[in-house]
Amino acid sequence: MMKESPFTDLPQNDVELTPDKVKDEKEGGPTFHCDLCDAEIVYTIAQAFLPGLSTACVDNTTGDVFQSPGSAAAEIRKEMVEYLMQRSETFVAESVVLDDGLEVQASDHPYDIIAYLIDEFATTKRNLFSRVSEWLLSDKREDKTDDFSQEIEINGFWSIDKREAIVQTLLKNVDLKNEFHCDMKFYSADELAQHVPTCKYRSMTCQNEGCYAKYSISQMENHDSVCPYKMIPCEQKC
Template identity: 50%
Template sequence: MFISDTTNGQKSETTMDLPLPDPGPDKEAPPPLFCCNQCDKETVHKIAQLLNPGLAAACVDNTTGLFRGPASVAVPFRPEMVDYLTQRSETYVAETMAQRDEAADPAAEEISDDPADIVSDLMEDFASSKRNFFSRVSGWILSDNREDKVDDFVLEMERNAFWPIDRREAVAETLLRNVDFKNAFHCPMKFEAEGQLAAHRDECGFRIMECCNERCRTKFSAAHAAKHDEECPFKILPCEQRCEKSLMRREMDRHCVTVCPMKLMNCPFYQIGCQSAFPQCTLKDHCADFLNAHLSCVVQVIHRQEFSDEEIDQRVLLLQQSECRSQLSEALDVRSLTIAVRDQEAKMRKSDRGLGTVYEVD
């Protein structure tokens, strides 16, 4: 604003600032909040594992039918895909809520709340936007050849460490927090003091833990500690068949079906009549305890066309009463017991009486 001043007969112009409004009492800015934002490690890794195939699909579809390979566009496509996913994930919650409000059909398809499924859909949108004309008008998208080329390019990127897993997991964490509107896969807690945040992080269910089992390098969220402990292949466990040995979970099956002394086995005389099954370490005890049954089976095989059932029972009784009983009880299979029986019978033939159903031992 300008006004006139006629001091000393001279006219001049001066300026006058308008008065500023009263700001009132000073208002302090709210204190900054300290966010936890720790994420579910398993889901982060799952999303990170999807990024390479998503990028590979975009690169392959963009170069199909051209005189260049997918590697020629991988470098510029990678940051472009990250920017695309970040921007889409930031608006995903608002878009999803709007879609659900507009859906009038209660039978409409339910939208997945799994962050990995959501990110997979967003990557598919990005790949679709990069398809060239040939990819769009041909049957390429549904062909097995396309899947093979995508898989091959994923292997090439991993072999050359084009996009290391730690960098992909950093991207995956951001995407997870953006789309996890139910806070089921990351911690939404906020604190007014850094000390409160630090104390919370030590107890947060999403804090990262490492397996304590030797040779296991797995990392997981604390909430999954019990689940990992139930599945860890390196955890030392007592033998499932209750032998004295303890071994890693991943070696348990092989141990139980090969070298475990408590492995169940069929009786060596199974094929000629004994249907017993027992731990293999008790084989000697079984053969000693069931000598009568085994002798009966062997004698029937040797003399099935010579003796009646009654005569076979008498022969078995004589064999049990012979001086070679201990030798017979030590036979652990059909062949060795058959040899022992024939040897003992040869000694008994000298005292054959009558019809040969009664024998005396030499």
């Protein structure tokens, strides 16, 4: 007999949570923004959303006889997106003050910043039962979190395209060096249309047979140099 999943009450719908696009505040300034971002970093960050949401849901409902991770997922997902948007707008990447008062240099890489904010959000969702060290360090917690993360992905509760749309907005807030998104602005739609085909952040798929990796055109040489599917000519010319 098939064992019933403890997460069967996970909603089936993948609601729209894409944030509003940022508007240019300068009157008379360029109002057409290029929204292209580095495809690889966007995908990588989007993948980190699922374990973050899973952890928040599991910790928030541990010991609760009335709620399960699945029943709380929709509301916590909404809170998570709002939290990331707000914190990404105010987060200062230069330093992080630790609990013991020591100040250390923080990474300014967008993935590290957003991953930190995801962990920070998950921590805020711990209830009284999940705050004890025995639970936080337990294998049971890790197993439940992993299982629920897989359930979310299989269920289609939060599709990759919806997550990537959110990441693109977050990148504009935390990518202070403009290394992973295009910050070009234009005065007309025609100017923007002319820019997009030549933008270094336009997405492409690896041309090596068997590889389906997506990345920005600017990363083509870097990917090609490490692609495991690349055919390398024999040095003996055989």
